[in-house]
Amino acid sequence: ATKTVHWRETHPIATYLVAIAVGDYSTLQTSYNSITGDSIPLAFYVFPDHLAAAENDWKNLPQMLDFFETHFAPYPFDRYSMAEAYNRGAMEHQTMTTYSHELITGDNRYDYIIAHELAHHWWGDLVTLADWRDIWLNEGFATYSEALYFESLYGREHLAGYMNALSQTFFAEVARRGHFPIYDPDYMWGGTIYQKGAWVLHMLRWTIGDDAFWRTLQSWAQRYAYSNAFIVDFIQLAEEQSAQDLDWFFDQWIYQAGYPDLDIAWDYERDERGCTVTLDIRQQQWLDFQFTAPIEIEFTTASGVVLDTLVSSAEYQTYQIELESEPSAMRVDPNNWLLKQVDLIFQPSPGVGPNDFYLAQNYPNPFVSGSPTSIIYQVAQIASPHQISVKIYNILGQHVRTVVDRQQHGGVYKVVWDGKDMTGKSVSPGVYLYRLQSGNSSVEKKLTIVEK
Numbered sequence: 001a002t003k004t005v006h007w008r009e010t011h012p013i014a015t016y017l018v019a020i021a022v023g024d025y026s027t028l029q030t031s032y033n034s035i036t037g038d039s040i041p042l043a044f045y046v047f048p049d050h051l052a053a054a055e056n057d058w059k060n061l062p063q064m065l066d067f068f069e070t071h072f073a074p075y076p077f078d079r080y081s082m083a084e085a086y087n088r089g090a091m092e093h094q095t096m097t098t099y100s101h102e103l104i105t106g107d108n109r110y111d112y113i114i115a116h117e118l119a120h121h122w123w124g125d126l127v128t129l130a131d132w133r134d135i136w137l138n139e140g141f142a143t144y145s146e147a148l149y150f151e152s153l154y155g156r157e158h159l160a161g162y163m164n165a166l167s168q169t170f171f172a173e174v175a176r177r178g179h180f181p182i183y184d185p186d187y188m189w190g191g192t193i194y195q196k197g198a199w200v201l202h203m204l205r206w207t208i209g210d211d212a213f214w215r216t217l218q219s220w221a222q223r224y225a226y227s228n229a230f231i232v233d234f235i236q237l238a239e240e241q242s243a244q245d246l247d248w249f250f251d252q253w254i255y256q257a258g259y260p261d262l263d264i265a266w267d268y269e270r271d272e273r274g275c276t277v278t279l280d281i282r283q284q285q286w287l288d289f290q291f292t293a294p295i296e297i298e299f300t301t302a303s304g305v306v307l308d309t310l311v312s313s314a315e316y317q318t319y320q321i322e323l324e325s326e327p328s329a330m331r332v333d334p335n336n337w338l339l340k341q342v343d344l345i346f347q348p349s350p351g352v353g354p355n356d357f358y359l360a361q362n363y364p365n366p367f368v369s370g371s372p373t374s375i376i377y378q379v380a381q382i383a384s385p386h387q388i389s390v391k392i393y394n395i396l397g398q399h400v401r402t403v404v405d406r407q408q409h410g411g412v413y414k415v416v417w418d419g420k421d422m423t424g425k426s427v428s429p430g431v432y433l434y435r436l437q438s439g440n441s442s443v444e445k446k447l448t449i450v451e452k
Helices: 048-057 061-071 111-119 136-154 156-177 195-208 210-223 231-242 247-253
Strands: 026-033 039-046 080-085 096-100 127-129 227-229 261-271 274-283 293-301 304-312 316-323 327-332 341-346 373-379 386-394 399-408 411-417 430-438 441-450
Touching: 026 048, 026 061, 039 048, 039 061, 061 111, 061 136, 061 210, 080 111, 096 111, 111 136, 127 136, 136 156, 136 195, 136 231, 156 195, 195 210, 195 231, 195 247, 210 231, 231 247, 261 327, 261 411, 274 293, 274 304, 274 327, 274 411, 293 316, 304 316, 341 373, 341 411, 373 386, 373 430, 399 411
Parallel strands: 039 080, 080 096, 127 227, 261 341
Antiparallel strands: 026 039, 261 274, 274 316, 293 304, 293 327, 373 411, 386 399, 386 430, 430 441
């Protein structure tokens, strides 16, 4: 005997969102009261031995629906279901997400995936990308929706931690696959599209403000409902809602590869009004391109916490900030609004002012033969530029390598020595001297190379 079932979808649907799941399922059923007043049936199809675990894992779905409806738009379809399958991951098939058997654990550890696939019913199913080169519109949006949902539960500090975890996943992928833009990516299903993509929305939110950000998402869901759209359509909408020209933002984050890699140095001088902080920011990223990067800087002082926003837009910039009292600590991007990597290469040292030549201890130290070490030094601001040299000597005083020999303006610099001599040969393990010299001024320290 055969049984014929006729199935009809009453809403527009993209062809990639169609799937059929067949199996010996047990069913969990409930409903959700939409903000529109409608009752939305919810059904979960699971293998019988996973029934109890699935019931616990999927119990938070109504809460997720409520958050997304309140912040995006009313749920755009007439039902929502999830079907367990022997596959990997999950897929946002329209009105019925396919969900891997590996993700049903009974302890809610994969709530972020449930939220991700549900969010796709707005970002991907309701508003569908018009070109696969614009896959960010699906995956970056769904990934940031996870973060937004958890922020609603646990607050802004949790959001900062969640975004930090996303950035680490992205950096790990960069180490494997290299840099490529979000638009027309070399690889669609990894950290650049998902995690960096979420960060782009996070940074957009900070750039245009919460009100304009939420209006942009809500208008995106409304204007392109049940239709296709391009990244350029989203850019235009964000500019409309924020009343800002955002070409600079999207050009660097969507169409350009990479992220800011910052070396930051700071120091301060006391005066009769308080003190003046001098802060140097150098963009050290691998490509010959400088991001326009607004950065929050937080100082802890006896008078309280001072928060300032600086804009880094060149390879090297120096800023001066007036404070009422001496800072005891400084934090870069304390609220985690910028995707970046930061090395704090210099901070106040007792007795060292901006008009002094200063040589810091190299790091790492000791370091392994054949590996690099970083040397940080300060060039005096007064009477700059100065002719500067940084040279390496062996313990007998014999010249091994010159790593810097040029004129430099006052400020803090970092140079990397690769542990090789002038011929390109790795030097032997042992103790070496490195010397900063400008005219009659010189400072010298020791470094140690150890065997592998």
